[in-house]
Amino acid sequence: MCTGSCARCLGGTLIPLALFGFLANILLFFPGGKVIDDNDHLSQEIWFFGGILGSGVLMIFPALVFLGLKNNDCCGCCGNKGCGKRFAMFTSTIFAVVGFLGAGYSFIVSAISINKGPKCLMANSTWGYPFHDGDYLNDKALWEECKEPDKVIPWNLTLFSILLVVGGIQMVLCAIQVVNGLLGTLCGDCQCCGCCGGDGPV
Numbered sequence: 001m002c003t004g005s006c007a008r009c010l011g012g013t014l015i016p017l018a019l020f021g022f023l024a025n026i027l028l029f030f031p032g033g034k035v036i037d038d039n040d041h042l043s044q045e046i047w048f049f050g051g052i053l054g055s056g057v058l059m060i061f062p063a064l065v066f067l068g069l070k071n072n073d074c075c076g077c078c079g080n081k082g083c084g085k086r087f088a089m090f091t092s093t094i095f096a097v098v099g100f101l102g103a104g105y106s107f108i109v110s111a112i113s114i115n116k117g118p119k120c121l122m123a124n125s126t127w128g129y130p131f132h133d134g135d136y137l138n139d140k141a142l143w144e145e146c147k148e149p150d151k152v153i154p155w156n157l158t159l160f161s162i163l164l165v166v167g168g169i170q171m172v173l174c175a176i177q178v179v180n181g182l183l184g185t186l187c188g189d190c191q192c193c194g195c196c197g198g199d200g201p202v
Contacts, residue, residue, distance in 0.1 A: 003184030004069045004085070007092055010173050010180075011066025014099070017173075018059040021106060021166045024159045025051025031118070032151040041127050041149070043119040043156060050109035051163045058102025059170055062095035066177065089184030096177035103174060107167030110160045118156040120146035 028046045029036075036042060069088055117131030122145060130145040136153065143153050 003089055003180050003187075006180050007066040007069050007089070007177055007184070010177050011063040011069075014059055014063035014066070014170060014173055017166050017170055018056050018063060021051040021055030021059070021163055021170075023051075024162045024166070025049060025056070028156065028159050031149040032155050034149060036149060041119060041121075043113060043116075043129075045109050045113035045116070045160075048109045050106035050167070054102040054104075054106030054109070055163060055166050055170055058105075059099050062092075062099035062174065062177075065092050065095045086185050089181045093178055093181030093185065096174045096181055100171055100174035100178070103167045103170035105167075106163055107171060110164040110167060113160045114157065114164065118146065118152045120152050121148040123147065 025046070027033075028051075029042065031042070069092060114137075115134040117129055117134070117136050119127060119129055121127055122130050131142060136142040137157075146153055
């Protein structure tokens with residue numbers, strides 16, 4: 001597959017993933033699907049905006065760059081027919097690194113939150129984190145320690161798991177584009193073969 005076509009395919013995949021991440025993070029502000037009275041009762045990791053910033057905003061820009069490669073002129077600049085496409089592929093590599101870091105941020109925040117568990121009203125009538133080192137994941141009986149918000153544990157666990165998976169997939173796709181972009185920078189794009197009167201790939 002040509003490096004430009006591969007990049008556009010990756011960009012088309014990253015867009016819906018970014019939207020999923022963005023939506024999942026928004027839903028975390030409504031534990032159990034309900035509006036909470038005090039924002040201080042929300043888990044701390046929700047305010048890190050892993051899905052909104054990491055898997056969302058920081059992923060949209062690389063995705064748009066990948067998709068925009070179809071508009072780059074193979075014939076390039078200053079009479080060098082390979083300059084434009086090679087520079088575009090190099091730029092996409094930089095944005096892929098940015099996307100990888102954003103997805104990695106979302107992945108780490110989600111993993112920490114899943115291991116820590118949600119913030120909730122405990123038996124002693126105080127708000128805090130009753131779980132330790134992910135112990136609630138293997139012992140559902142511990143879920144009784146969370147009195148409010150209702151169903152906050154499965155809600156947070158599901159949404160942060162979605163962010164974890166989305167972030168992992170995005171990291172893989174961005175890593176692929178780093179390699180693909182470097183290949184496009186060094187070897188050119190096969191779609192540029194024969195343009196500007198040239199006879200070979202650039």
